[in-house]
Amino acid sequence: MRNLVAFFAILLAMPAWPQTKLSPRWEELTAEDFRTAIQQSENTCLLPFGIIEKHGPHLPLGTDLIDVRHVVLSAVQTEFAVVFPEYYFGQIFEARHEPGTVAYSTSLQMQLLQETTDEMARNGCKKVVIVNGHGGNEHLLPYFAQTQLEKRRDYVVYIFPLVDSPPGGPAKKTTNDMHAGETETSKMLIARPDLVHIDRANQESGADLARLKLPDPLYTAIWWYASFPQHYSGDGATGTRELGKYDMDAWT
């Protein structure tokens, strides 16, 4: 189940279409229209979860937030659901040495996310789908979902993790492509091409320095910095709109 629309289709047995088209964006609805939107979405709300961190020398700090919101807002054109406003309060301690990174404390991340989903549920969102757009949240979010069993709640949290595109798309030119490289640059060329400074992509190196040698599968947090101290992994100059469209369509 790696397709966002297919996933929503299971949550929404019979989507009901309104007389006049409502905005899916929470913050754009009037209070009265919000009530209608929650009914129309059959109590399903989406929380696109980004981050604010350096993305190589050429992509904006909000890349993950911008991309995940682009995909979610496209998906709800097919299956209506209410989309929570910009949310970027996730795990990003490994980029605190870079300008512009916003890294909240662990306890605040958990408390803010819990109070956010609680408030969504109080407003009628009984199925809360957190759509992740940032690799550094991939441990945080399943843990958050597991903690929902700590006490009885009147809503369910689902996590839609980062997904790989299916095979068959445009051939990729690079193998090291984890952060602000070929794939992410291509996606941003679809979401916000005006924010891509592709001419700057080679001002820094995104090569893997491989400075930490640990036997597989041993994990420690400094692995990322050891490999990519400039918070850049790949070669953004190789990004194309063709690959971006394939990946964004697959994600949607």
Ligand SMILES: [Zn+2]
């Ligand atoms: Zn990213």
